[in-house]
Amino acid sequence: MKIRIIGSVAAGTSVAAKARRNNEEADIRIYDRDYDISYSVCGIPYFIGEEVEDLETLNPRDAAFFKKRYNVSIQTRHEVVSINHASKTLTIKNLITGETMTDTYDVLVFATGATPLTPVMEGTELEHVFHVRTIQHAGAIDTFIESRKPKTATIIGAGYIGLEMAEQLTQLGVEVNLIQRSNQVMKHLDKDIADQIADTLQAHGVKLLLEQEAVRITKSEVVTSKGESIASDIVFLAVGVKPNTALAESIGVKIGETGAIAVNEKMQTNLPDVYAVGDVAESFSVLTGKPIYRPLGSTANKMGRIAGDVITGGTSAHRGILGTGIVRVFELAIGQTGMNEREALSYGYDIETLHNIKPARAPYLGGKELTIKAIADRATGRLLGVQAIGEEGVDKRIDVFVTAMTFGAKAEDLFHLDLAYAPPFSTTKDPVMYTGMALDNAIKKQNKLLTPKQLQERLEKGEQFQIIDTRAKTQYDTSHVSSAVNIPLAELREKAKELDPTKPTLCYCNSGVTGNAAQNVLRNMGFEDVYNLSGGNKNYQKYRK
Template identity: 85%
Template structure:
């Protein structure tokens, strides 16, 4: 069996490795037009910022190592330029010599990855403008910084790699500007969570310009769509990637709705004996079952292993993804999985939304707060998505949520998880458990939640609320919601008689716990429409900035 793989980064090498483990007799060969194989794209910003000292650390394997370990031939600087699927023949060009050769296959795997998008901006071809995608990019950027000593840099795009680069360049003492055409950073997050990241970037001296586009790049500056001029000795294009499908399209491989190659759960395309894996291939959502494209090395490795197993007689299947991601931005970790609020609403779900603000571990040991935004389906209680921001413990919680959601957990299931507890690591009621409890109460027991966004929307429509601040007077005096009346929880039972039972009531505290207690008191006293402000005053004040 002749297995031919086009592409030798995470997905392609995973196909080859798994196929070889299953079958010692298969003839396995990989072609790649690049210089390097199996490297860590995600590690490049940390090499640029000197957290990774040696570039070879991101590129530890070469074709010779792969040949010795797996008996797989990898031919770099060899570009597959044409395919005849009727005769199963490849045409390959040696990019170093210009020589053209042919090869045949029984099984063909597209692992051609994705390429960084180049926005339609005058000046992107200039020598100080870089993409952040390959080991060659990394080496060129490092050499530029070392030789030219840039003082200013602009990053066009505010996704994961753009934010990582902002952090690392700031650590190098370079003045950084982020230019983003939408009104928030990190499009996979809801704006109320993304704004917390913007605040952190600004606190570290990063100039964040939202709702603006670059229209021209010169040797020393960038001109924006609003006519602003940004001094820039160095420019990075980080506006996203596009799957490399052109070669596959030549033989009529079908693309999916996302623009990537459509595959089934066995990574098979519409053509017999043709597979696609990694950043060139489309995945699907565990939540909705619909196509989803989130190019990540972890997903690429998984897809490659599945294809390698299926090709050699195994029965592995791809179970979909949640679109999980995590990024570090200075002291913050930001994680997300599943649907955000806007995506859930667009899919037609009737959602309950909770902002849970809790310490990651015991406060008396210095535990710092995590802000968790969780979204559940009111009809079924199923957890649909989670976003989390904090200085510690975010990765642990996101992974717990991911595991639960992968197996279809409902909000109520989270409370029953037997999570590890000791004060240095968690709290007795872990933020994950409390998230499930509060969401379940909101869904089943009518402990209604109202987000700051929903409150503003309803008030703009002319609705009127009795707003009760249940905190101590000194906290109320420091900051509170406009028109709120300060009634500390201990006084609420006596003063409830002064409230109008026919008018909606909104209770709030600092983060939500005391507001929920006040809500329960009023509900027990017969007040019917009582809300607790999701995330309390802390969340409201961030939202209103």
């Protein structure tokens, strides 16, 4: 069997490695127009910021390694320029010599990846303007920084790469400007979480320019859509990527609704004996079953392994993804999985939203707070999405949520997880467990929640609330929700007699626990419509900032 793979980064090499493990006789060959194979795109910012000392660390394998270990031929700087699927023939151009050659295949795999988008504007071709996508890009950026010693940088785009580059350049002592055309960083997060990232960026000296676009780059400046001129010795384009589908389209491969190649769970396209994997291909959502596009190395490796197994007679199948991601921004870790609020509402879910602010481990051992925002479907109790942000414990909690959601967990299931506990690692009631308990209570209408956003929207519509701050007076005096009255929990049973039990009532504390206790007191006293403020005053003040 002749297996021909176009593309040799994460997905393409995974296809080849798995196919070889299954079949020693297959003739496996990979063509790639680039210089390097099987490298870590995600590690490039950390090389630029000198956390990774040697660029070769990100590119540990070469063609000779694959030939020796897997008996797989990889020909770099060889571009497949045309395909005749009827005769199963490839035309390949040697980009070094200019010569062309032909090859034939029994099975063809597109692992052509994605190309970084270049905004349409003057100046993107200038020598100080860079993408952050390949080993060649990394080397060129490193050489430029070493030789020119830039003092100012502008990053266009505030997604994963943009934020990582902002962190790394700042740590190099470069003054960083970050331009984002929407009103928040990391558009796949909800704004209340994204705003905490923005605060951290600005606290570290990053100048954040939201709701602006770069319209022109000169040798020394970037000009924005609001007419601002930003001094820039070096510029990075980080506005996203586009799947490299042109070659596949030329032979009739179907493109899905996301703009990437449509594949089934076996990574097969609409054409017989043609597969697609990695950043050029769609995945699908574990939650909805609908196509989604998430170009990540972890997903690419998984897709490649599945294709390699299927091609050689295996029974593997893709089970979908949740779109999980995590990023470090200075002292913060930010993780997310599944849907955000906007997405859940757009799919028609009636959602319950909880902000859970808890220490990641025992406070008496220095445990620091993290915020978990969790979204569940009221109709079924199923967990739909989680966002978490904090200085520690985020990765652990996100991975627990991912595992639970992958297997269809409901909010109530989280409370019953037997999670590892010891004071250096967690609290007795782990934030994951508490999230499940509080969400379940809210879904079952025992302990209704209002987010700061929902409260503000209802107040703006003219609804009247009795708002009770259950904290100590000193805390109330420092900051509180507008129009709230201060009734500490210990005084609530007596002073509740002065309140109207028929009027909508909102209780809150610092982060939610005492507010929940007050909510229970009032419910048990016959109050008809009582809410707890999700995330308490801490969350409200962050929202109102």
